[in-house]
Amino acid sequence: xxxxxxxxxxxxxxxxxxxxxxxxxxxxxxxxxVGIDAMTTNDVAKRAQSSVGVIYxxxxxxxxxLRALASRxxxxxxxxxxxxxxxxxTNALDALNVSIDVYVELSRTEPGFRVVSFGSIxxxxxxxxxxxxxxxxxxxxxxxxxxxxxxxASDSLAFDIExxxxxxxxxxxxxxxxxxxxxxxxxxxxxxxxxxxxxxHTKEAITE
Numbered sequence: 222x223x224x225x226x227x228x229x230x231x232x233x234x235x236x237x238x239x240x241x242x243x244x245x246x247x248x249x250x251x252x253x254x255v256g257i258d259a260m261t262t263n264d265v266a267k268r269a270q271s272s273v274g275v276i277y278x279x280x281x282x283x284x285x286x287l288r289a290l291a292s293r294x295x296x297x298x299x300x301x302x303x304x305x306x307x308x309x310x311t312n313a314l315d316a317l318n319v320s321i322d323v324y325v326e327l328s329r330t331e332p333g334f335r336v337v338s339f340g341s342i343x344x345x346x347x348x349x350x351x352x353x354x355x356x357x358x359x360x361x362x363x364x365x366x367x368x369x370x371x372x373x374a375s376d377s378l379a380f381d382i383e384x385x386x387x388x389x390x391x392x393x394x395x396x397x398x399x400x401x402x403x404x405x406x407x408x409x410x411x412x413x414x415x416x417x418x419x420x421x422h423t424k425e426a427i428t429e
């Protein structure tokens with residue numbers, strides 16, 4: 222997985238960690254208010270009641286701050302996914318539907334999440350040549366389906382899950398583009414697509 226902080230200097234004291242979280246909180250709120258193109262380090266510093274110098278102590282530029290926010294989003298998503306799976310998922314399709322549910326809930330409730338999500342928008346804009354959080358998520362979901370729900374491991378499964386994550390990223394981005402609650406037709410069509418893509422892999426598990 223990518224470095225979860227992407228910070229210039231690692232926070233070694235509680236105060237530093239609190240400052241970083243305050244900066245990320247401020248950036249998240251501003252993303253909802255003004256969007257990714259209009260947000261500046263000055264805006265973040267002002268909203269966090271801090272200074273631009275403090276931002277640059279931890280982040281070399283606005284891109285690294287946004288990537289740190291995306292990584293924090295990813296961590297929150299993983300925590301929510303783990304907690305919800307234990308309560309609601311009994312098979313592979315349940316697990317993938319839960320993965321959608323957790324994403325949708327964060328998009329509705331977590332400031333800045335529906336704008337920056339796991340950072341694919343940042344990677345596209347700045348041509349980042351590294352493993353994305355989407356790829357990391359696909360690997361996590363593939364391992365989950367194999368280890369917990371008995372789906373046979375294969376290159377085809379890994380590829381289909383990565384395709385699923387990329388399509389989900391696009392469809393969910395569209396679902397929340399104009400409606401902060403999410404347009405249900407896009408979300409439901411995503412569920413239908415995932416069921417169709419997963420069916421051959423789960424059939425293989427039944428016949429083995």
